[in-house]
Amino acid sequence: MSDLTPPVVILDKPQLADNIGAVARVMANFGLSELRLVSPRDGWPQDRAWATASGADWVLDGVRVFDSVAEAVADLNTVFSTTARPRETRMPVRTPRESMRLLYDDRASGLTVGLLFGGERAGLETTDIALTQGIVTIPIDPKHHSLNLAQAVAINAYEWRTLILDAPPPRFRAGDPPASNDLLVGMYEHLEKELDEGGFFHPPEKKPSMSQNLRVMLGRAGFSEQEVATFRGVIHALAKGRGRVLAKLAAKRGGEG
Amino acid sequence: MSDLTPPVVILDKPQLADNIGAVARVMANFGLSELRLVSPRDGWPQDRAWATASGADWVLDGVRVFDSVAEAVADLNTVFSTTARPRETRMPVRTPRESMRLLYDDRASGLTVGLLFGGERAGLETTDIALTQGIVTIPIDPKHHSLNLAQAVAINAYEWRTLILDAPPPRFRAGDPPASNDLLVGMYEHLEKELDEGGFFHPPEKKPSMSQNLRVMLGRAGFSEQEVATFRGVIHALAKGRGRVLAKLAAKRGGEG
Incomplete structure (x- = not known):
């Protein structure tokens, strides 16, 4: 036993x-x-x-x-x-x-x-x-x-x-263990916040089901703690990029005005 | 299924x-x-x-x-x-x-x-x-x-x-199927009746546990219907033999008396 x-x-x-x-x-x-x-x-x-x-x-x-x-x-x-x-x-x-x-x-x-x-x-x-x-x-x-x-x-x-x-011999997972759920939820919320700002959730009433589909899709990947950090880096980089593009656009418009 | x-x-x-x-x-x-x-x-x-x-x-x-x-x-x-x-x-x-x-x-x-x-x-x-x-x-x-x-x-x-x-492929029993429980109980009761008459259950208060042990012992054998009939023949033959011995004894005593 x-x-x-x-x-x-x-x-x-x-x-x-x-x-x-x-x-x-x-x-x-x-x-x-x-x-x-x-x-x-x-x-x-x-x-x-x-x-x-x-x-x-x-x-x-x-x-x-x-x-x-x-x-x-x-x-x-x-x-x-x-x-x-x-x-x-x-x-x-x-x-x-x-x-x-x-x-x-x-x-x-x-x-x-x-x-x-x-x-x-x-x-x-x-x-x-x-x-x-x-x-x-x-x-x-x-x-x-x-x-x-x-x-x-x-x-x-x-x-x-x-x-x-x-008590069969356990079949250990290959690689790193999955992250705990609070880290995953933090990652999802980060992603959703940035997507929201980027106008991804359109029409707005679809946001709940769209978010949920994203959580399920990403959840299946079983990210490790390290991979959660990596993915948050990805979100951040993409969002920052978008910010820079927006800043450029704003500057351009300012120059034109 | x-x-x-x-x-x-x-x-x-x-x-x-x-x-x-x-x-x-x-x-x-x-x-x-x-x-x-x-x-x-x-x-x-x-x-x-x-x-x-x-x-x-x-x-x-x-x-x-x-x-x-x-x-x-x-x-x-x-x-x-x-x-x-x-x-x-x-x-x-x-x-x-x-x-x-x-x-x-x-x-x-x-x-x-x-x-x-x-x-x-x-x-x-x-x-x-x-x-x-x-x-x-x-x-x-x-x-x-x-x-x-x-x-x-x-x-x-x-x-x-x-x-x-x-729906795994069934593992069929080898040989004849076991008898139904009413046939088995009939056989047990037959056996117990004859054993009772033969004075097997001694002391009498032990009869319930002795009968039960017999039922469990014999039950494990999984008798088929045919085997129940055979075993009842065995009980009958043994009991009849005892009857004949008793008759002889009685006759002998009668002759002596």
């Missing part, structure tokens, strides 16, 4: 405290322990969660609450979004078994890993999925795909535990 | 209608549909089950209720007992993945297959486990092994669905 730290579980906008407790319970069943909540609907802490956790109190006692998915995944390197209906088809979509294997390999390489789950009704927003490194889809019968939140966590946690009990 | 009929799910003495509904829901999630209940504590049907099944009504509408595990598994060839604490160590103990693979192979060979789950508190009785062909143990963290009933069903159902989506 491997003693790797298991994936962090992140619940985005969970609604029912009962479900949060049920999630804590199955996490404990399969040896997971770190739970993060993004904007729980009814606030936190809630007694009902402890009542339904069936003794898995240490999971609930350690819960950390965040205001956004971006903040909740900021320190993690590899996070997969769990969704029954993968709308964002430009991201890799994998089974729980394949996904846990990748998280296992990444964890064994020293990276921090996590699993993001949507709320009971709404599921995950595509902008939040775009912050993660892939999609996990549980093989549900399309005839009846309303899977309970705790069940979705259970299936993934079970696959994780099966894997660490087997 | 394979179109094999999925395993029958049998719940022994389930307590809460909510849990029965949650079981129906996860069965539907993973394409299972036949649910049997053995002596549900609060009777059947119960509205609460439909309320928690989240629309998986067809599973609940088709429920059949039995008075004993023996009756509930009578028509099935291969049934595995799911338990977190395998007390009956003389039976094969396997993971959900290994177990579903065996059920898949048996189902592909035309056998009928099922999964037996214990009630929320008590779990399965060893006499009922002895009626089945093996034990499935979900790899739970020993630090927190109170797994919710619906979660236990979910893990197994998920493994079944993963398997039929992959």
